[in-house]
Amino acid sequence: MAPESFGRFFLRGDGGRLRGQQWGTGLGTAIVFLHGGGQNRHAWAEPARSLAARGFTTLTVDQRGHGASDRTRESRYTHEDMADDVVRVCAALPRPPVLVGSSMGGIVSLIAEGERGPGICQGIVLVDVAPQVNLDGLSRVHAFFGRSAPGFVSAEEAHAVLSEYAVHRKPSLRSTIRNLEMGPDGRWYWHWDPLFAATVGDFHDQSRMTAALSAVTVPVLMLRGERSDIVPASTLDELPRINPNITVAEVAGAGHMITAEHNGVFAAALESFVVSLASNTGRPSSNLRNTHEPLRRRDVPRHAQPRRDSGDPSRGQGDL
Template sequence: MTSTFTTTDGAQIFYKDWGTGQPVVFSHGWPLNADAWDEQARLVADNGFRAVAHDRRGHGRSSQTWDGNTMDRYADDLAELIEELDLHDAVLIGHSAGGGEVVRYLGRHGSSRVAKAVLLGAVPPVMIKSDTNPEGTPIEVFDAIRSGVDKDRSQFYWDLSETFYGFNRPDATTSEGARRAFWRLSMQAGIRAAYECITQFSETDFTEDLKRIDVPVLVAHGDDDQIVPLHDSAVKSAELIKNSTLRLYPDAPHGLYGEFRTAFEADLLAFLKH
């Protein structure tokens, strides 16, 4: 089924709730929505789990709030969803910016309702380059993303879909359908939320949140991720999390597609059932 609930600050958050069993809660990447997880949500629901996936505020079918487009508020919305559905022993799964949302939730709200977590192509510990993070991505890259969203987000999202799935690589098997789907979901995000979220996923420092995590975590990442570079994300996160398993996928991009999707889904089910 699908439904909505109202947060403490009045936002309407859309969510899907499929199947029964141990809950698996999906947090999507920027600038997408819960539909980006449909295949994996169906997979876990078909295998005896309860799949829950929400549209982040400002994205998809949730309220396009003017305020509240912050990583803390995203984590609080996730906490309110989990409490609204009274979920326990949940497995939290976050892709890209959604991985940041999951990590901030665990750092901010703890793991009393959580059994495990999965970070896929996730942005922690911190993306942006600085004196303390010299391997990070220069701010000019994120300024270009902001410019793209501001000036012609439709064309920007279409262009982004190519690197998102690694279709710009010489031997890549491309899918116009996957690119069109990415564009469609991206265009459903409100422009203010999409614009403000760029700062949130690029500049938020999750280091202390990662150190607080006390549940098993699968850290999964494609080693040809052109959106969230591997060397400054998954490897560092796995080192900071007390109980982590790092799984790298050779030649895999940022977005789940083809052999990458198949391999990740197998690892996901094994992690859920272990």
């Protein structure tokens, strides 16, 4: 039986209110999901539900300027601002959680623990994000945000732009519409502050991310999409040299948006990692140790197999 949503919550800070949702009421370490740029908490709905059904407490957060969280008056969308928000969320929990960050969410997770820690969290899962970056792929993301910032004349125009960007998973028009809202000017916008797009170009700071990762003392799991155009394949060898506490693995057939494309594999890998933290091993099960052998659906327990159509309104949405 799928778990009921335990409830929505919000935290107030200098960037306004952060809104989120909690799934399950399990004991032990909570899992906090932080989405990528241009997404919202609904991007994590499927893994949050499936892991809550396994007895975990999961929390999905709309980062500032995204989803239902407030837009900041001064367009404060820097690393420092968002890392402050992560620290605030973690401090509101009874014990340090596991942080799961996709792209932008992974960047601010690293900065929060690497620069504000230790002790902000018990572990970090990086979802297709690393200090090393493929510049061509990053330019494609920047182009998507640039085309999105002025808004769209119609939902069909937004859908065409998104379909061109989401090369590994073509979104439906219905899911696109669920991610749009009409502005006061009558144009259609994604559920994030258009002013956020102005900060995207400066968000990936390789030297800062490398320093933050090297300073992290908690276990880290990095999952790379096998077909990712953002994280180079060489990262699998480079990251363990930066931090010996990191485990890296690839998800077979996945691009940058791993959870939208292969949620079952992702959920199983995440569960293995969190269980290993609870058992104080600090390492996932053997099939997740540093390896170039991609994780595939056959490696996934039956309980973690994804549904064909989750109805998740955010599937296919852009991501940084």
